[in-house]
Amino acid sequence: MKKQKHLIKMVCLILLVVSLGGCWDKKEIERNAYVVAIGLDKGKEASLKITYLISNPEYGSIQQGGSTNEPPVEIISFETDDLVSPLYKANAVIAKEISYNLMKNIIVSEKLAMEKEFIRWMYDTTKEKDIRRDTYLIFTKEDASKFILENQPKLETRANKYFEFIIRRGIATANIPDSTLHRYLRITEADADLFLGIYATTEHEDTDQSNKGDEIFAGQLDTTGKTNKTQFLGSTVFKEGMMIGKLTAEDTRISLLLSVAEKSPPMLISFPDPNKKEYRIAAKITQLKSPKVDLKMNNGISKVDVFLPIHMDILTDHAMENYAKDTQKREELKKYIENRFEKKMMKFVTRTQEEFKADPFGWSLIARKKFASLPEYKRFGWMQAYPQMDVNISVNITFGDFGRQSRLPKLEKVRD
């Protein structure tokens, strides 16, 4: 009995908790205009041009009983000086209270991101209560206002869902890096590594794609049919809060593979067959654990040794070489791939050392381990030391399976 009484009291107590929400700060869905994404461009008169992508909550919801004739989104652009004051200014046009509550994407044009002043606007986001640190940062080739206007997803017409899906999927397939406000601020504040942002565009660019594989940016993937023009591919490079370059899809993947701060997702890649160069082998690579990075410091030049274990599933065999059956061939293939990976990675590392003069792999975290205290670490100066470092990468591949059906017929026998 006593126990029961106690239980009832507890339940009442927990129910009472709900009332702690209060109603002074209540917000009604009907009376709010929910901004799903904001676009930032360089302004002509004021310092910024802001674009709001406002979602229509009535659109596409089944519970409402039938759809409305209203469009799914409303888009408005105007000039402003910061991210907070437009909340009221926009009400000259928008009838409802503007809310950042569901804002999950900040879209910035390349041009603005390359400005020295860019970081100033970014810190506005830490001031406003409703902007969250897990907001995605997307950088576009064209103006953000144009990007938002041109982006017309065909099936995921609700803007909030579209951005959520395409970015999550892009990260899961390693087409784009995981680029949130939190990472931008953290990496910029640590002042040691490079931050990678999501690169996207609606503008198509004609390039010669033969033999390029994954060495392309957003807008360079040729597509036909009836679909959205927008592409999310590749990444933008930020040093000290300012954009300094771009990476292709392949380089983005390499940075993810070599990164110590996070595990990279499984990737689908392709490379030429070592025996018959005209055919390409498709493969799925999985990172078993984060790369082992070892830093050796001598006075003068430091040395970085990276050991990267990769699990690889071979998915196609156009050369009909039957790698699964032959140990000898498998070993050769392994050597070839390891070599190719090491070479590609080394090339990229050298590029970061020479072009960016900093690393996007988070290796400074390894360096931190080598010091007992922060002042010593600061004296070492990771960012200044990195370009001179002697980097050595070794890849170790273990094969998984060779497709669902691993054996292939002998081509000569099929065609006799």
Add this chain to the structure above:
Amino acid sequence: MEDSKGKIGIKEFIAIIILTIGTKLTDDTTVILYKQMENAAWMSPFVICAFSILPIFLLIKVMNIYENKNLADVINQLFGRFFGFFTVMILWFLLFSALTIDSAVYTDIISTMYFEKTPVIMIYGLLMLVSAFGAKKGIEHIGSVAWSVIFWIKLSLLAALILTFMQGEILFLFPIFGNGAWEVVKESSLRTSLNAEFLYLGLIFPYLKNKKDYKKGTWIALAIITTELSFSLAAFIMLFDHKGIQLMDFPFHETIRYIEIGFLENIETFFFPFWLIASFIRFAFYLYLTAILFGSLFSIRNFEHLLPIIATLVVFLGIIPENPTFTIFKLRESLLFITTPIFIILPFLLWAAAKLKGEFKNEKAKASD
């Protein structure tokens, strides 16, 4: 049952201590630690714990001589009327300042992180109203409420910490000694008053059912608080790194805003109510202690009646500072520095006075009778 009325057992005692001191990890106390020790701040609770062991040990020794006297009575007995009055006065003043400053910080947290439009005076008023109501009910009620909710509050904290550890990066804890090992020891020792509430626990000594619980409960609570604080400090660094965390005003609240459970995002509203209840209990207990001290200063027997006045005074003092986040941060830091020597020296003085007066012998004689 009659003689246990208005008294608390060891469970309630520990629950009160944990909620009063443990809740500090959710406010800007953590930033005070990060500011000097950066990513080694997680070590400081252990150093602070080590520095508080001796004062707490001496205090327990002294308190145990007397059966039914609280700290204020003991001070008066040992230091004499004149010095006793001043010591208790200082203690009261420190506690009252801590109450005002802390409640102002909590109001600031609520109004900047959760309820932006609600007027500050309403939040502050409600916070103190609920706490004063709780305090008025007496120590027994504070204790039983603390005990009945502590499990849920700590469960929610544990959930938040586990999620943070999962999403955090262990490498951010390096370089292991932050600004240097010596710096950690030095800066932590200056902030030992983080545990100063243990001194004030002597005030509720007469309300314990079993006097042995005082000793046992204090040590258990100290161990729990130290571990909890250290783990939380480490968790916040693992999420934000040592630079970002120093820029933040309230790391705990930024953390619960950032973490997510799988597909569930924006889960801070799940943690918020638990934190609120913990804060209510914390301030109810503070108010109660302030009232006891004030009562014994001016020999007011029914000190409970002072509570509404004290609570009102706190609200009006607390809303004075302009730009609370920074002003109060400064005030709180100075208060920590001022309290530290008192927290360390006072128990020693008490013990020395008791030794000189031969109080320990008296007790032994009493025991052998």
